[in-house]
Amino acid sequence: MLVVVIGNGRTTLFWSDVWCGRVSFSVRFSRLYDLSVFRGASVLEMSQLGWGEGGEAWRWRRLFAWEEELVGEFILLLANVTLQVNNDDRWLWTLETSNSFIVRSLYNTLTIQPHIELPVDAFSIWHKDVPLKVVVFV
Secondary structure (H helix, E strand, O other): OEEEEOOOOOOOEOOOOOOOOOOOHHHHOHHHHHHEOOOOOEHHHHHHHOOOOOOOOOOEOOOOHHHHHHHHHHHHHHOOOOOOOOOOOEEEEOOOOOOOOOHHHHHHHHHOOOOOOOOOOHHHHHOOOOOHHHHHHO
16 A cells, blocks of 8 residues: 655664565564664664674674574665665555555545454454453452
């Protein structure tokens, strides 16, 4: 629906925004995100720190041996990323051919979704088989 096209990386958050792949790095590499010193950095800031092997962007509070493999995977993922210093980051709305946000396209997407059957009976969600005295106590 909404995707970012990276330019210089100044307005895109490195860990939180989805800018490389289908999920944010804070989700994909959640363990590294928890240990990172630069959690609020932009893509540009991380690039300037250096996200190559031995770069300053890879500063951690601590790191175990098995987490170093994740860092290696991360570095390989970013090896082909180059920023366009003369272009700003742009957000595109993919539900329209014009890439501009239109409320109608969001409304249509939300209302056309097929009905999902729940595996749990809705009645059982609200009415638990708990003795009355337990309910009153709680």
